[in-house]
Amino acid sequence: DQQVKQNSPSLSVQEGRISILNCDYTNSMFDYFLWYKKYPAEGPTFLISISSIKDKNEDGRFTVFLNKSAKHLSLHIVPSQPGDSAVYFCAASALKTSYDKVIFGPGTSLSVIP
């Protein structure tokens, strides 16, 4: 069973609007969460992260929100741009316990329509 879930395989958003990508996790030991972005024929690149001691982290147009009680996080992109079209992977790890694994979700393909 997947420990990190991204239930929307794809998402289409108009340029200038908000993109919201969702991620759910099942392991309550996870305490650090990351978002990676992947263009076709390239490796993933780190986008933004959040520790479980926070509920929000912002970096320019990108904001990640964490709801620990719901085991849910979301990535908000405002405003969305065509260059944001990519696959977004949510990932989680347990810094306080196992040092060895980052668990990735299946990814959400975002299309930003001009």
Next chain:
Amino acid sequence: DVKVTQSSRYLVKRTGEKVFLECVQDMDHENMFWYRQDPGLGLRLIYFSYDVKMKEKGDIPEGYSVSREKKERFSLILESASTNQTSMYLCASSGAGVMNTEAFFGQGTRLTVV
């Protein structure tokens, strides 16, 4: 500029062949990883290494082995390639103390086993 380089972008191999995937990083990172990416499954960890000559199994090590003779190089070996190993393979590295945080990925190797 940080760099993780995988030796091949595309590979086609025959069933039963021994396959070597090479990865080199120039960031003096202690930790290196091999993932495979499959549709709907995200990135799954095959093996990782936190030091020269050290290796640890990830979630799906069966059918694979690894070698890390030098700090900058991490090789993935398919002992006897099978069609179910057709996939995108991604190498990554990260610095010591940040095993579970930001990782830098190579561009990926798309392997087809026929």
